[in-house]
Amino acid sequence: MATASSLLSEEKFLCSVCLDVFTDPVTTPCGHNFCSACIHKYWDSSDMCQCPLCKREFSSRPELQVNTFISELAADYKTLVQAKASPPGTQLPETADVPCDICSEKKVNAVKSCLMCLASFCEVHLEPHRRVAGLKSHTLLDPVKNLDDRMCKTHSKITELYCRTDQACICVMCIKTDHKGHNVVPLEEEYEAVMARKDETVANIQRMIQSRSEKIAEIENSVDVSQKEAEKEKEASVQVFTDLIRSIQRSQAELVEVIEERYRATKQKAEGFLTQLKMEVAELESRSNQLEQLSQSEDHHHFLQSFPTLCSPLDKDWSNISVQSDLSFEGVRGAVTLLKQRVNEIMQKLPEIKMKRMRDHAVDLTLDPDTAYCSLVISEDGKQVIDGDTKQSVPYNPKRFDTCPEVLAKEGFTTGKFYYEVQVKGKTAWVIGVVRESIDRKTNIPLAVENGYWTIELNEGIYIYACASPRVEITLKKKLQKVGIFLAYEDGVVSFYDVNSKSHIYSFTGCHFTEKLYPYFCLQVNENGKNSAPLIITPVPQTH
Structure with a gap:
């Protein structure tokens, strides 16, 4: 087993940008660590957003959080270096x-x-x-x-x-x-x-260093294993899709060939019929001309002898003859459509894919001051709202909420799909979602679907509910920091997602929308400053 000193080597704790021991280390999606200030400065100075080490490019700048585990290890390493640099008996x-x-x-x-x-x-x-x-x-x-x-x-x-x-x-x-x-x-x-406890303390520190060093080795090994598994899975997945694409392309070519062959056979058959019909038309036109000429002749004998031949019917009966083409391949198209739907359903189950596809429908929202309750304060850019906890003198407006700290967005929707994200970090109570334009804004009514509310709420910083009838209690593994709201108007669906974990929270389905819907924000009671954090409409990362 590697020793603590070998595992806790200096290069493991050096930022590759500033070449110094990590300060507030953050981890990029590709798994590399940098000082928070260094990586942001690196990205600010470049037109591309990529990892300084592996050069992996990111479609948009990732949201990075301080890696507390690496930060603690870096701090331990600094302490160890200082301790080694100042042995007993030397001047500090x-x-x-x-x-x-x-x-x-x-x-x-x-x-x-x-x-x-x-x-x-x-x-x-x-x-x-x-x-x-x-x-x-x-x-x-x-x-x-x-x-x-x-x-x-x-x-x-x-x-x-x-x-x-x-x-x-x-x-x-x-x-x-x-x-x-x-x-x-x-x-x-x-x-x-x-001093009597010093040796024991030093021993405890060394044990913690050893433990953390072993954890470093374990995590680094896990990263290596994960990388190999990711490469293997990526290769297998690419191969499966490549085989599927080739199979579909081959089937497409074969189907086109069958359609063309059937069309050629139909065309050839029709051309044969047309040739016969044209010949018979020519024959009949000839008889008609002969009859016209005979009718001008005074040779009654010749007329009577020729008339039966010219009036005799042609042998072929065309009444039941038609050209029908068998060019319908609905079964094949239906099977391909079902395959596409099935693949799409499976892909939708991957949270990253689901989030990316929803973000393709991102909308830019701003809060509407004309609807804001009198104690609410909206930022100049219209993206944040706080409860000032003091009622202000505001002009009367039929659109304004008069009983609770509520506000709507200026933008409303009557068709299509829409997605936006709201930061709820630091709040102990809130309600967010979408509401009908015609909701009662002057009295305090229950937040329920029958009253035009499709919302979820947080109470006491712990309990999450969907405002259905009856209310549905939702259990989450992590505390919500940011919520994504997705509206599919024609499908009658309003869904809520934990943006950080990309996990589904709750969906209202089977809804029948008949009027304009507006994003809704309720800050709930301030609680003497305990619930004073703002609700923030945050920018949605661009997807490519």
């Missing part, structure tokens, strides 16, 4: 290059600091402390900066005691005031007690 960085407080012209570095004098001395000015009896009792230590920090800010005395109750350094006067009755010991005693 803050004790180096402390100037002598007595030197008046050229400052010489101090060799000792005195806790009683609250000053640092060079070798020359330290001499009285080594010689004068009254100064020999002073506590000397290696040079320390900011000796004023050793003074009690309340009583201006040296903090030579330690309060174990409050875990703070205090002076003798503090015992009589803020730390009365507390467990107080001399600093030296607490120092010795802590």
Whole structure:
């Protein structure tokens, strides 16, 4: 097994952009880590959004969150490096290059600091402390900066005691005031007690380093395995679709050939009939001309002999003869249509595909101040709304909500499909969805489908409900941060999604919409600031 020191090597914690130990590390979709500021600066300076390491391009700038696990490991690594750089008995960085407080012209570095004098001395000015009896009792230590920090800010005395109750350094006067009755010991005693536990603490730190190092190896191995599985699955999926496309193309070519063959046979048969019919027409036209000529002749004998032959019917009966083409392939088209629908249904079950297809119908919304309850405050861009918790004087408007902190979007929909996203982070209660244009805005009515509301709500920061009849309680694995709302007007569907996890929350189906629908936002009661966070209409990432 690899040791902690080998697993916790420096290169594992270096940002490839700034080449320093991670600060607020974030992880890109391709699995690489960078400082948050570095990756955003890198993307800001480029026309393309790609990973600096693997050069994978992203269709839109991903939303990145700080990777707390890597952040903690980076912090542990910094601590370990500092500990190795300052072994016992060596001078800590803050004790180096402390100037002598007595030197008046050229400052010489101090060799000792005195806790009683609250000053640092060079070798020359330290001499009285080594010689004068009254100064020999002073506590000397290696040079320390900011000796004023050793003074009690309340009583201006040296903090030579330690309060174990409050875990703070205090002076003798503090015992009589803020730390009365507390467990107080001399600093030296607490120092010795802590030093006695130092080895155990160091051992615990090393165990945590070992544990985290092993976890790093485990995660890195998981990433490697996942990459191999992803490549294998991608290759297999591409092969399956390639085979399907080839099969469909081959079947298409064969079907076209069959259609053309049937058409050629039909055409050939029809041309044969046409040739016979044209010949018979020519024969009949000839007989007609002969009869006309005979009728002008005075040779009655010849007329009577020729007439029966010219009047005799032709042998072929064309009344039951027709040309019918068998060119219908509805069965084949139906089968292909069903195959397309089935593949589409399976693809729709993948949350990333579902979210991408919904985002293709994204709309740009703005909040309508004419509908806003009197205590609501809307941002200048019309994308955010908060409850100011104070009723304002607003003009009367028949569209305005008069009983609850509600507001609608300016945009309404009467046909098609629409999608938008709302940030609900930090709120303990809210209601969002779509409503009929004709809802009652002047009285407090139940939020229900029969009243024109297709909404979901959060109560007490925990319980999610769909405002159906009766209400449906929804269980979620994670707390909602951002909600996606999808409306398919003709299909009668209103669906809600957790944007971060790309998971389905709830859908109203089988609805019959007859009038314009508007996006609806209710901030619920402010709760003395507990529910003061805004509702925000956020930009929907572009899909390609």
